[in-house]
Amino acid sequence: MTEKRMYNCPCCGNPTYPVPPKDDIGFICDICWWENDTFIQSDDEPSDQNHGMTLNQAKDNYKKHGISAPHLLKYWAENGMKP
Ligand SMILES: [Zn+2]
Numbered sequence: 517m518t519e520k521r522m523y524n525c526p527c528c529g530n531p532t533y534p535v536p537p538k539d540d541i542g543f544i545c546d547i548c549w550w551e552n553d554t555f556i557q558s559d560d561e562p563s564d565q566n567h568g569m570t571l572n573q574a575k576d577n578y579k580k581h582g583i584s585a586p587h588l589l590k591y592w593a594e595n596g597m598k599p
Pocket of ligand 1: 525526527528529530532545546547548549550
């Protein structure tokens with residue numbers, strides 16, 4: 517069984533979401549690792565689910581590092597996952 521993914525991630529813009537982002541609480545994008553936060557009202561509002569990072573900061577990080585939160589790169593390296 518494969519999930520159909522057709523909704524764009526609010527952070528990286530890739531179609532990684534199986535349902536619209538506003539309906540999917542806590543979904544973590546497997547490309548940029550942004551954790552979906554349905555409670556933020558704007559891209560400038562700190563997201564509790566993303567350690568107080570705003571969506572705009574996450575987008576910036578994704579552009580520069582290919583991931584929403586650069587501290588996760590260390591985790592990836594330690595666990596042998598792709599950076
Ligand atoms: Zn994403």
